[in-house]
Amino acid sequence: AVQLTQSPSSLSASIGDRVTMTCRASQAIHTALAWYQQRPGEAPTLLIYDASTLESGVASRFSGSGSGTTFTLTISSLQPDDFATYYCHQCSGYPLTFGPGTKVDLK
């Protein structure tokens, strides 16, 4: 199974900050990676797929990059709605797996 690690596990930031988080896969997965946002008490929502494609309706301050084993999610200017946990998810092969998450909270 492809193992995913995320760093940092948590970060504190202020409104307007540029925030970057990383997801690393245990083996190359080309660009078969998605990012989800999960607010407390809610289901995950899709932000990015194919490593860098913004899901329809998602704010353009979110962007993704990477291929192979290293991927990045960037929030260009953090907004109040962005305080949440972010998960990466590989859809390259079975079993599909998720990273442990990066929690973004208010500094």
Added chain:
Amino acid sequence: QVTLRESGPALVKSTQTLTLTCTFSGFSLDTSGMSVAWIRQTPGKALEWLVRIDWDDNKEYNSFLRSRLTISKDTSKNLVVLSLANVDPLDTATYFCARIQGMLTDYWGQGTLVTVSS
């Protein structure tokens, strides 16, 4: 508009079988390329992919739970049923159903919290 909703018992006892239903709208499971998956989130917030069922009734299981999982669909009623046999307190989690297109999980239900008592 795509929606999914999970339903089932909030509390089950060890060794029992947990049965959850996913009722969905906004898409059809007899459309080529469409699938529904079950994913659970542990109390520690880890997400664990369990199983998927495809439009053509193909199924893919997470191997570590395969012997205990059963998934089925009723296309006419727009629902998918998950059964997990011989539950243990470690199966305590929030269970989500989600739509998959190809390999991409794009819409999730709100989830249902299931607690397994010993």
